[in-house]
Amino acid sequence: MGFDIKIAFASRGLLATIQEPQAGVVLQDKHIYTALALLRFYIHKDLKSEYLMIENPHELWVALKDRYEQQKELIWPEANHEWNHLRLQDFKSVADYNHVVHRICSKLKFYEKEPTDADKIEKTLSAMLLSDRVLQQQ
Known part of the structure; x- marks a missing residue:
């Protein structure tokens, strides 16, 4: 606003x-x-x-x-929790996952704690199921 x-x-x-x-x-x-x-x-x-x-x-x-x-103080813990519990398998498509990643990162950016591109890549890779990671490596 x-x-x-x-x-x-x-x-x-x-x-x-x-x-x-x-x-x-x-x-x-x-x-x-x-x-x-x-x-x-x-x-x-x-x-x-x-x-x-x-x-x-x-x-x-x-x-x-x-x-x-005061409201900002409530957003940071929520955004941090969402980031920490984000899993790729919870979404129907990668586009849906990317949309949520962007939304969470926008909240975190507001607090000057936006994840780097490397953090986002690491989060995506770590959020994948083990079987998907094996397929990706092959």
Whole structure:
């Protein structure tokens, strides 16, 4: 959400509404309410009521960022567990396996712990059944 919103706000000239307030910079009401409308548009419907009373785009941005940072802490263990328990034989096709590898690696990249290409190859080879590895070696 963060990068998409920053791009959307920058393209509309609203980036100052979610940044730290600067001395001497006065934001127009039109920009403030446009920014609030955009932020609330991107909030999941189940969370909208939780943030309904915040009328400052910067405060809303910070509150959402704090919540997102807490969610990040839950993603890392899950992604690490998925990586450690990934097995090729659990998938119908190599394409399905590759799709899941890419998804997990994207999560791990977010934490700057993305596996190297060598790690991915090693994971694929170690995730194969022993009989498949014998066939591959032959």
